[in-house]
Every structure is written in structure tokens, then in C-alpha cells.
Amino acid sequence: MIRYNFQNLQEKDMSFEQVFNRIIKFMKRKPVGNYRLMVGTDSQVHATMTVFITGIVIQHTGKGAWACIRKVVVPRKMVHLHERISLETTLTEEIVSMFTEEKKSKMIEIVLPYLYQGATFSIEGHIDIGSGQRNKTRDFVQEMVARLEMIGVEPKIKPDAFVASSYANRYTKKASKVPSTELKIK
Secondary structure, eight states, X not given: OOOOOBBOSSOOSBOHHHHHHHHHHHHHHSOSSEEEEEEEEEEEEOSSOEEEEEEEEEEETTTEEEEEEEEEEESSOOOOHHHHHHHHHHHXXXXXXXXXXXXXXXXXXXXXXXXXXXXXXXXEEEESOOOSTTOTTGGGHHHHHHHHHHTTOXXXXXXXXXXXXXXXXXXXXXXXXXXXXXXXXX
8 A cells, every 4th residue: 555645834744544634623623614625736847856746725715724735756857748737637636536435425524514504515626737828738728627527526727726836836846845755757
């Protein structure tokens, strides 16, 4: 079994089960609310490696959020944009798939009694791509959006993909400060 290591500013070396338990605890504090579970990945090419950071954010809209990251390092410069965007999407899909039907049901059960009071729950996949004319990634939007839709996640692209384009992006620049898992992709 693969061990995934997640971290945030308060905790290091969390397992996915620990992450899930933190999300449940966060949601149970105030079950009446609009909750968005968002997962997104960003990458940064460095001199001898490419760093991928996947962020997981549970947001209680207007009331705060809890978040963590996972770092993956590919020990080479990935210079082809499509390859990087595709791997970013794959890493996002991988984490989303860890939220099994059973886990999603547990999150929904928290807000379910409060639906008539306006409580909601959604799952989003944030992709660091944009459809603007000047955006180099615009050719990949349809493909990556379709991939996330196929796994039942609401895809978000720039400017709405802030987990990938802002939160995860912040940590791709600080590659040496975040523990990682190394992927052997040549």
C-alpha cells in the first residue's frame, strides 16, 4: 500500500485517513453551511526536477477553511506543457479517488439534516489552466475538464481554480521546504 504524506502549517506527515478525519472534524463544528471540498494540483519546473503540489481544501463558505498539501517530485525537467498539465490532472484525480463513496457519504451526512436551512456540499477539481486567448493551456481545457467530469467532480479552471493556481502554486516555488514523494517518470 502506498503511503501518502500530507502536511499543512500545523501538522506534518499526515496520512490520508488523518486528513479525512480533520475534514470531518472541521465540518462537524458547524454543520449548517455551504461546504466545498476542492482538490487541485500545480507544478513548477526547476533545474533538475519538476515539483507537483496537490492541495486539498475544505471551505465553509464565508466562515473559513482547512487545507493541506501533498508534494510529488519528478526527478527531471518536464518541458512539455501537455505532459505537465496531464500529470497535474492525474494527481488531482488520484486524490479525489481516495474520497470513496463511503467517505463522501460521511461528509454528506453531516450537512444532510440541515439542507432546508441552506446547507450544501460539493466536490470540485481545480485545474491550473485557462481558456483565454493568451493562455498557453487553452488547447487542453476540453480534455482535462472532461477527465474530471468523468469521475464525478465539478471541474474549475482559471480564474476559479484557486486551489491549483494560488494555494498549491505557492508551495511549488518553495520546493526544498516541503517533504516529498519521488515519482520515477522518465
